[in-house]
Amino acid sequence: MIPDLGIPHIAFHLPQHIDDVRSWGKRTQQNIATVLNLERAGMRYYRSANGQTAIGLAASAIQRLLLASGIAPREVDCLVYVHTLQGSVAPPPQSLPGVLCDRFGFTNAEAFSFAQQHCASALAALRVIRALFIARPHMKRVLLAGADVMPLTSERLMQAEGILGDGAFAAFIERDAPVNRLLAVTTHASGLGWRGVLANEESRLAAQNFLTARSLIRQTVQQARFTLDDIQRILPHHLDLPAWHRLLDSLQVPQDRLFSENFARIGHVTVSDAFINLAQCHGLVPGRPLLLFARGVGGFSAAALLVR
Structure with a gap:
């Protein structure tokens, strides 16, 4: 039997240093077309760790989560750490989840990391966490945390879609939680984007990403026995805002249901976008579903349907 899970508490931490796309373009000697394409994609600002480490960002997000929720460390049954970049984990024989514990x-918590689906890993991890709750009936609470720090400023570019920013999130996934109840999680892996941002196949991959997102959103909503008309908000990853507008038109979903405020204000924070948006999307109506979506380089996508 699939347990009733919810996400009652969410926190995030963004570095204080805010940079803008045009300054980044000058420092990294980008041509003006690249900068204009990023601005058309909705990018204006991004956060830079400026010397902070991924573990430092993750610890700040977890500290905020514990303070806001009032949950004692001994009440955490498991810690799952997600990330995209290889530099966001401690080198062996250290274990970053172990260091956080x-x-x-977190003396009662098992701990492991999950990164194989890159920026989609945070939502994909919900499937793993749901399986843990099924296998372990006595498990009550999992702490899901994610953080990334880009080591090279010049490598932040995600082609014409956006800029990789630094940051972290932390969330409690709980059995029988009354809010943000998890109704469905779906994932997709194609392998077509295995070369990631190194590939010069932008138009082909963009078309594939569009079709995948449309199919995955429909599949997720249908799995929970809702319709697209029922969705009150879509919380996207912060890449290529115009593509999101085209996608919603294709799905015949009103544009005002897209929570797009954080595209320009925060930018793309790798594994954290969905949970930052969930923490900041106010005015949600109880009892109505909302959809979270993420895509990672390499052909990975994930969607999760929650009900407030």
Whole structure:
């Protein structure tokens, strides 16, 4: 039997240093077309860790989560850490999830990391966490945390879609939680984008990403026995805002249901976009579903349907 899970508490941490796309373009000697394409994609600003580490960002997000929720460390049954960049984990024989458990006193928690689906890993991890709850009936609470820091400023470019920013999130996934109940999670992996941002196949991959997102959103909504008309908000990853507008038109979903405020204000924070948006999307109506979506380089996508 699939347990009733919810996400009652969410926190995030963004570095204080805010950079803008035009300054980044000058420093990294980008041509003006690249900068204009990024601005057309909705990008204006992004956060830079400016010397902070991924573990430092993750710890800040977890600290905020614990303070806001009032949950004691001994009440955490499991910690799942997600990331995209290889530099966002501690080198062997260290374990970044283990370091976090030691730092916060999660003495009862198992811990592991999950990164194989890149920026879609945070939502894809919900499937793994749901399986844990099914296999372990006594499990009550999982802490899902994610963080990334881009080591090279010049490598932040995601072709014409956006800029990789630094940041972290933390969320509690709980059995029988009354809010943000998890109704469905779907994932997709194609392998077509295996070369990632190194590939010069932007138009072909963009078309494939569009079709995949449309199919995955429909599949997720149908799996929960809702219709697209029922969705009150779509919380997207912060890449290629015009493509999101085209996607909603294709799905015949009103544009005002897209939570797009954080595209220009925050930018793309790798694995954290969906949960940052969930924490900041106010005015949600109880009892109505909302959809979270993420896409990672390499042909990975994930969607999750929640009900407020």
